[in-house]
Amino acid sequence: MSVTSGINHAKQLKLNRALVIDSLRRQQCCSRAELARMANLKRATITNIIGELIDSGLVVETEILNGTKGHRSIGLRINGHRYQVIGVMVTRTSYSLVRIGLSGEVYEVQSQSIPPHLGVDELILDMERSIKHMIEENHESRIMAIGVAVPGPYLQREGEVVFVTNRIGWDGFPISARFQDAFDIPVLLVNDANAAAYAQYWFSSEDDTRRNLAYIVAGQGIGCGLLFDGELVQGAMGIAGEIGHTSIDYNGPKCECGNRGCLELYCSSLALEKRVRQRLQEGASSCLGENFSTQELTAAIRAQDPLALEEYRKNCEYLAVGIVSLINQFDPGTIVIGDQLAQMAPKVLMDTICRQLKDRLRPAIWAELHIEIDTMEHNSIAMGAAAMAARSILQDPFGYLNAEL
Amino acid sequence: MSVTSGINHAKQLKLNRALVIDSLRRQQCCSRAELARMANLKRATITNIIGELIDSGLVVETEILNGTKGHRSIGLRINGHRYQVIGVMVTRTSYSLVRIGLSGEVYEVQSQSIPPHLGVDELILDMERSIKHMIEENHESRIMAIGVAVPGPYLQREGEVVFVTNRIGWDGFPISARFQDAFDIPVLLVNDANAAAYAQYWFSSEDDTRRNLAYIVAGQGIGCGLLFDGELVQGAMGIAGEIGHTSIDYNGPKCECGNRGCLELYCSSLALEKRVRQRLQEGASSCLGENFSTQELTAAIRAQDPLALEEYRKNCEYLAVGIVSLINQFDPGTIVIGDQLAQMAPKVLMDTICRQLKDRLRPAIWAELHIEIDTMEHNSIAMGAAAMAARSILQDPFGYLNAEL
């Protein structure tokens, strides 16, 4: 635990309070005595901390828990019904909103498609309207913060957000300032892969195996969110986890990023479609027509169309090469694969990748590896954005609760 | 700052004490008031903390500092003369010892060559004798801990150390237990690349730019130590930073690790020598004979022998490809390159790598990158091993000081 500033009484209390709240959130419901044991603090201390939190309304006492022995204990919960956050995910074609309680339960999910050629300004306005509507619509809860996940890495310069890649035509657009101006609650800007990685950690009760984790966003690009000891690795320039631009062939084709043989050129969904299209033009036999849609391609893979399946498998093999490099570099305890490519044919993906990993890793490493497909019920990216917003509130709840109650 | 255990008074003091000691170590010499400002604590608090440390003998008051204004201030130092640690580095052919004060000054450096074919047991015995001799030889100082840096990643299983690669023939040897049995002070086992990375951070006064750092050990293998927020990234299986086994050609030659086209196969010093030897056999003109030594090869590169220089440059270019992947994955703020390949011809290495990086990175990324050659006076690996030993003592000094004074 690295601390760069001394701990006075105020900070001590704040840290202990944040710890207690986070333990409570993970357990969803537990007694004061249990919290004391988890935090290595005494029961009396927890009584004090929880007392304040109950007074503020953030925590509520619920049912009586019947343990194995002794005095009945009182269940505690974070009042997610009353205090909530919104998470936003933006892609090229649509955006999604989720509204969750500070304790993590999902209250509302929305999705809006984005008309083609809609300008950035109009899109932002539309998103702001949707969010405001969601906020104003429900009177029982109070929205404390908003997390917005955007595709691709960005640089934060003088308050403005400058995208490093230009995945959705927002290059240089001051998205953070725009959103912040529109709302009088904190707005958090997050990279999509980071959000998804954080969701895998935050929403999991067994956090030990997920404190060091990589979430691979395998879609139109190949991104990755990295967690080290429960903290997001943003990187010195905000591009950590950009495995899509690690080279798997130093002499391969040139990428727009400057590098050669970037992973993304081999195994993004765009690369897959391109290869299939090319082989169709070359006369390969398949149930697909030359102008197939992504849906049709997915169906073809699932129906085991030879061409589609073969190229999808190839995609998975390339991705596996990237994953091997990720393991040899960052060595995360758990790897979760999500987004479009993972959803197309999860079992094929898993089988193909595992076969490659087994080949390309030392047996001792392969034996200890946790790798899985994202199975979260709701969109990991939007959920992660919400989780990060919730975390920022829960780390210092009184700073926000008392602000303007 | 993630805390997994609550903070009671004892822990509060312990954390503040550790912070004060670390600030003092970084500054080498400063006043109580300066420490108070750095730690965001009050002067009275520092007086208390420093009082204890002076009583214990760990900190001493030195000269009077004349500041710009006001009361004279009293200089404080960690008593590195009295309390010291030993750092050990082991390679295939030699081992080195450094003895440093807890404040970081070097007191003694030793190097021993290892006779070829010496058994592991004999080697360990020999090292233990050397270390014991170093401990007993100086009566003024007390050695508090020993850090041992070994090449390559290892798995820690039931107290035993199992090497993942077998770089020095120690596969399965319980080195940690052996060393710990021989000494009654803490013995720390460290990966060599991690040690070197830690040295770059620990011995630097400007720690802000070095909290997120990668140290590349470019020698017979290609290893890398990673720092995230001042903490070593060991990885879930202890192989984080093994960039030597990231593939730069997914279809390249098979590596002993199972992967194909591993970076190490292209740009380790072994790979360089192999390529040069092959071209000599093919009749390429060079000042080198077919049975050249590493020293002769280095000389040839420095003398700008066309063949040697060309192949060395190629080596650097391959390494650059690996560095680009490292940047796109972990995005460290600073990259330091060290070991054999860096020492051969630092300027050529730097020029060649920078040219490649400029090509293969986005301009915005390249512009912000810090990349340098290791220029530490003493061996970074042994120094880092010592630094990690020192850190373990300084984090909780009273636990060790009072142990058996």
Add this chain to the structure above:
DNA sequence: TTACTTTGTCAATTAAATGAACAATATAAT
């Protein structure tokens, strides 16, 4: 029914950081 556990709380206590005051002693201004 009794013995034993466990929970949650309260008041008294302990421990650590702080605030305020002070002496000592620098530099800067006059």
Add this chain to the structure above:
DNA sequence: ATTATATTGTTCATTTAATTGACAAAGTAA
């Protein structure tokens, strides 16, 4: 040279947060 001002380091009373120990309440096991 003198005065004003600033800074350091200490002391001690004070504040704050966690702990201790005791206790009532309420459960299980014997």
